[in-house]
Amino acid sequence: MTAPRRTEAGQRRPYDTESLLTVAVSVFNARGYDGTTMEHLSAAAGIGKSSIYHHVAGKEDLLQRALDRALNALFSILDHVDPQANSLDQLATVVRRSVETLMRELPYVTLLLRLRGNSRVERDALQRRREFDARVVELVGRALTDGSVTRGLDPALTTKLIFGMVNSVSEWYRPERGPDATDIPDAVVALVMHGLTPSRGTASLEGR
Amino acid sequence: MTAPRRTEAGQRRPYDTESLLTVAVSVFNARGYDGTTMEHLSAAAGIGKSSIYHHVAGKEDLLQRALDRALNALFSILDHVDPQANSLDQLATVVRRSVETLMRELPYVTLLLRLRGNSRVERDALQRRREFDARVVELVGRALTDGSVTRGLDPALTTKLIFGMVNSVSEWYRPERGPDATDIPDAVVALVMHGLTPSRGTASLEGR
DNA sequence: CCCTAGCCCGAACGAACGTTCGGGTGGGGC
DNA sequence: GCCCCACCCGAACGTTCGTTCGGGCTAGGG
Known part of the structure; x- marks a missing residue:
């Protein structure tokens, strides 16, 4: 998949744990974690599969590192909200920052969103994610x-x-394609706040 | 997981293909398709794993049947839209019917939404889903x-x-819990049409 | 009462899985 | 110039995967 780790001059360009994680998470997202084999990772990284174990403890260790990164990014959103602002503005801020975080840490958050809880590592991450959700529900409650x-x-x-709606951005946003990236957080916040029709009762039947 | 296939009176209650599919899809959704083994299916159904092959050709055959069912349900929404109605009402109808279909055919549609395209069967289903999406984009374009x-x-x-937003219902809606089911399509249509604040400019900063 | 057909079983298969092992190689510090 | 160690490798391990096989129950029609 990826070329072997050589510069054009032919000198070695060895992996560190971080850059190997980048490759691995990208494959996890393309095939699903359970659908990914060490052979797939090996091919994508351009090294033998036994070499992977020099950098990480194993397949699940890669998952663990990726999920920690995603969860830390999410919680840092809540830790930087201005508690003085009115609650509807706080909510709009969290929505916007969530979209921005999702886009910036796309592969890691995507992995988190697709967990099924099949192992200890997955269940622990789901638990932390539930705590995040609970704190957001509180905020929405205050805003409402x-x-x-x-x-x-x-x-x-x-x-x-x-x-x-926010999390669904991970299903289609691809940073390499299109510079419309900056429009997306705006579009989400606008749609959440005002919907398609800014004033009430425009659609006569509303789907009935 | 499920009790062996006996009535309380002790007489045999053999599977047919349909009821076996129901069990299988439920396990697929709980563990993910790739995370599910024939042993898991065997345990959940209460029969030996070799018995499964009496009803279906194999694991992937179960997936194929489930995906066909989901896709047929989705396309039937588009085939029953009133072309006379104004396009915003048409969109509201499609949104409402999509939520209702998702809730009615929950396990099958959920499976479809989580596909990664790892096999021929999965890629064909993703192709049909893309055709569905394209027809919806046309409708949204007309409504806008x-x-x-x-x-x-x-x-x-x-x-x-x-x-x-519509598809995210599959991530948390559980038909066995709570009779608030009827509120959900209403809530989605309302949020899509008007957002949180029915009139413009209520949130002063809107997240900036 | 027996035979058939529908449904089931445990045992076994080859393939593929994640991981381990012993050893090779080459560039930077002494 | 030598050694060390970070980094890599192919081969092999035990396990688990999806599937196959040969045969055994049992209800219902003759």
Whole structure:
């Protein structure tokens, strides 16, 4: 898949743990973690599969490192929210930062979002992710009562739908294609805040 | 996992292909297709793993049947849209029906949404899904121009975001828990049409 | 009552899996 | 000029995978 690790001049360009992780996560996302073999990783990295064990303990160690990175990025969003701002603005900020984080740490977060909990490592990561979700539900709850939101929306349901939209960016965004990247966080925030029709009752039947 | 196939009276209750598929798809969703072994299926069904081959050709045959069912359900949504209605109403209808279909055929559609394209069967299903997406993008494009949508939204991006929200229902909706099922399609349509704040400019900073 | 057909079983198969092993190689510090 | 160690390799390990095989129950029609 990738060329063997040589510069054009032919000198060795050995891996470190970090750059090997980059390759591995990319393959995990393309084939799914369970669908990826050490042979696949070996081919993508351009080294023998036994060489991988010089840098990491094994396949699951690579997963662990990737998930830690994703979760740390997500929690740092919540830790940098301005508690003085009104809660609807706080929510808009978290939504925007979540999209930006998703785009910046795309492969790592994508891996996190697809976990099924088949091993200890996966279950622990899912647990941390649930803690993140719980803190966001609190924020949405405050925004729905404090803010100027008229209809009586359920915080848990609303959170799931909003972040369903946010997380879905990982299914199609590819950083190498298209410079429309900057438009995406704007589009998400706008759609979450105002929907397709900025004022009520425009669509006569609304799907019924 | 599931009890062996006996009634309380102790008489045999043999499988047919359909009910075996139900069990298999449920395990596929819990562990992921690649993370599921024939041993897992055997245990969940309560029969020996060699018995599975009496009903289907193999593991991939089960996947094929499940994906066909999901795709047929999705395309039937598009085939029953009223072409006379205005395009924004058409879109609202497709969104609502998509959520309803997702909830009704939950395990099958969930399986479809998680495909990575690792085999011929998976790639063919992804191809059919792309055709479905393309027809929806057309519809969104018409709704964004015909309808009373003021801002200049990109149809492709808007489609991805809306159906990202729609499809995310599969990640958390569990039919056995809670009768709030009827609220979900309403909530999705409302959020897509009007967002959190029905009128413009309520959130002063909108996340910046 | 017996025979057939539908449904099931445990045992075994070759292939592919993640990992281990012993050893090779080559460039930077002494 | 030599040695060391970071980095790499192919071969082999035991295990688990999806599938096959040959045969055994049992309900229902004759």
